[in-house]
Amino acid sequence: AKLKNITAESGLNVTLPCRAPNNDxxxxxxxxxxxxxxxxxxxxxxRDNQLHPDYQDPSFKGRVDLQDSQMKDGDVSxxxxxxxxxxxxxxxCRIIQRTGTTRMKRTWLTTDPINIINLSVVPSGEFSGNVISTCYRALVSKISQVEDSKEPKFGNMFPAFSGNISCGISNKLRQIYIY
Incomplete structure (x- = not known):
C-alpha cells in the first residue's frame, strides 16, 4: 500500500486520493x-453501485463522498x-475489482489497502494566503536581482536564474518549505 501524508485545515474540505491499480x-x-x-x-x-450509509460511522454521515461517483479511470478518492x-x-482505501460476471472475491474486509493516508488537521487560520504571497515576493525579489545584474540575457533566460528557488514559510506549528 502507498502511504501518503496530507495536512488539512479545520473547517475546509480535503480530498484523500486513491486510484484502482487497474482501471480497466x-x-x-x-x-x-x-x-x-x-x-x-x-x-x-x-457496494453494488450504491453507497451504504447504514454501515457508516456517525461522525462521517453527510460529510464524505467519492470525488467521482462514476469512478472514471479508477478514481475512488x-x-x-x-x-x-x-x-x-x-x-x-480498499477496493474489490471483478471482470464480467465473475463472482466477487472474498469479503472486502480482508483485502489489503491500496492507499493509506495519514491525515493531520491544523486549526483554522494556520494556513493562509500569506504562504503564497511570501513565496511570490521571494520569487519576484530573485528575478529583480537577476534582472538588475550586468549578466548577459539569452532570449528570455538569465543564466544566473537557472535551477531551483526555495521558499521557507513558518507558522505556529512547523516550518514548511516550498520548492
Missing amino acids: ILISVVEWSRPDLKRDEYVILY LVLKDVTISDAGTYE
Whole structure:
C-alpha cells in the first residue's frame, strides 16, 4: 500500500486520493475505513453501485463522498467536508475489482489497502494566503536581482536564474518549505 501524508485545515474540505491499480476492471466495492473504527463501521462504503450509509460511522454521515461517483479511470478518492481536529488519523482505501460476471472475491474486509493516508488537521487560520504571497515576493525579489545584474540575457533566460528557488514559510506549528 502507498502511504501518503496530507495536512488539512479545520473547517475546509480535503480530498484523500486513491486510484484502482487497474482501471480497466469494474470496481464492485470501495471501502474507506479507519483502524480505530469498529469492525463493521466505515468512513464510506460503496457496494453494488450504491453507497451504504447504514454501515457508516456517525461522525462521517453527510460529510464524505467519492470525488467521482462514476469512478472514471479508477478514481475512488474520498472528499471529506468540513474537516475537524478529530478527523486526524489514518485512513485506508480498499477496493474489490471483478471482470464480467465473475463472482466477487472474498469479503472486502480482508483485502489489503491500496492507499493509506495519514491525515493531520491544523486549526483554522494556520494556513493562509500569506504562504503564497511570501513565496511570490521571494520569487519576484530573485528575478529583480537577476534582472538588475550586468549578466548577459539569452532570449528570455538569465543564466544566473537557472535551477531551483526555495521558499521557507513558518507558522505556529512547523516550518514548511516550498520548492
